[in-house]
Amino acid sequence: MKEIARNITAYVAAHEDELIDFLSRLVSIESTTYHEREAIEFISSTMRNLGYDEVRIDGAGNCLGRIGNGPMVILADAHVDTVEPGDPAAWGFDPLVPRIEHRTISGRGVVDDKGPLSALIFAGKAIKELGLGERLTYWVSASISEEDVEGSCVQAMMELNPSIKPDAIIVAESSDGHVIRGHKGRALIRMEVLGRAAHASEAHRGENALIKAIPMIEAIDKWKDLPEDPFLGAGSIEITKAICDTPSLNTIPGKVTVIADRRISCGESTELLLSQLEPMLALSDAQASVDTEEVTTYTGYRITQVDYFPSWVLEEEHPLIASAKESYRLVTDRQPVVTKWNFCTNATYLCGITGIPSVGYGPGDHGLCHSTKEILSFDELTEATAIYAMMAVHMAAVLD
């Protein structure tokens, strides 16, 4: 295994220019959420040129590339979409024309998530050209729309590509180079309080729904002992919005809708999340549901998104985590830090809902995501590329 790690590292070093050139070109193609077509087509043609055995773009618009046809199926996912590029004045340069200096690359998406995606794609090329894929089927998914509806487009991808049945999943998002074994989930809870509208001068004829909602809002705000996971910590709930249904400012509202952001630690189902709230809802005679929204991807594919993204966690001793740690050590001669993400990723579906064992890892400082300071060093990128390739090969060798 040590020799394989050495060969992978040497191979990636020899192809560094090609890797940086690909990332640079990918950054220069703007791909904000729901506008990923051009970037997906570029990725698809690059995968073909790199010798991927199969490349497909599914109906939702995700691009999937395969190396090998072995019994161990690894899916490695990174998202293509980015947040808005932002103001060039704040960056000091055009964030769609990446700045390359002192063996670093800066620009929109280099950390989140085009750098990690480039590393996954070139890891596949290394596996193929070094002949390491005998026991392995390595799928790279360049998925869409993660920034708005994490999990939903990879859910569509799994449903649209039922022949792909991963044994394990690598979720590539920046992690400061740490190995990630879980993160909290989240849900948007919608609570409706009904009153009776009336003219403000005749308020006794109605019932002010906003005033009626106050006991519930206060009780939710005071609720601090939410279920706690020993690794992920306690869940939380915060009221983020209240919408009064009133036709004019001299009418008391007949209905108030209160939205809460619920961070989930213990994989609670939507039913459980709602039942936990019941005593608080009762104070204002409120009805609660998990919010839903409709989104349309760039191909016109419609997704009904339930705003519920469960948590996931694998124990530190899980064979997949052990394999990821060993792969990291083989490539770098260092012990990785094993920790959690503080944000939500596609793993919410890929592991939280499907239950397929998943591990997170990615180059770059995740604190730079969405900022005007996104920067990645060539060394972080090549090291991550070698680690992804090693992970896939190692998992195929040791997992059953």
Ligand SMILES: [Zn+2]
């Ligand atoms: Zn991301």
